[in-house]
Amino acid sequence: MARPKDYVGPLVIVWKTSNRSNSPIKIKKTPNYSLDYFLQIEATIPGIPKDAIILELGIGKNLFEIWKTKYKIND
Numbered sequence: 821m822a823r824p825k826d827y828v829g830p831l832v833i834v835w836k837t838s839n840r841s842n843s844p845i846k847i848k849k850t851p852n853y854s855l856d857y858f859l860q861i862e863a864t865i866p867g868i869p870k871d872a873i874i875l876e877l878g879i880g881k882n883l884f885e886i887w888k889t890k891y892k893i894n895d
Contacts, residue, residue: 831855832883834876834891835868845875845891849884 830851836843850865857863858877864870876887887893 829880830884831858832876832878832880832887833858833865833868833874834887835872835874837869837872839873845893847884847888847891847893855879 830849831853833848833850834845835848836845848865848867853865855877858865875891876883
């Protein structure tokens, strides 16, 4: 039996553009991509550059709010 659609949560990515300490940390929630797709070498998600430094990557509805407070991101 297949899992219901709401069982799988959105993919949440926390990233920054460079290794510098003053580079802004950004967060993106993408409901259309799976974790396996993102981990492929050739995978790209619109809005995230290929050379971005990934800080956190996970699947879940609550991760967006948890990581937003952890990294002090104001949107």
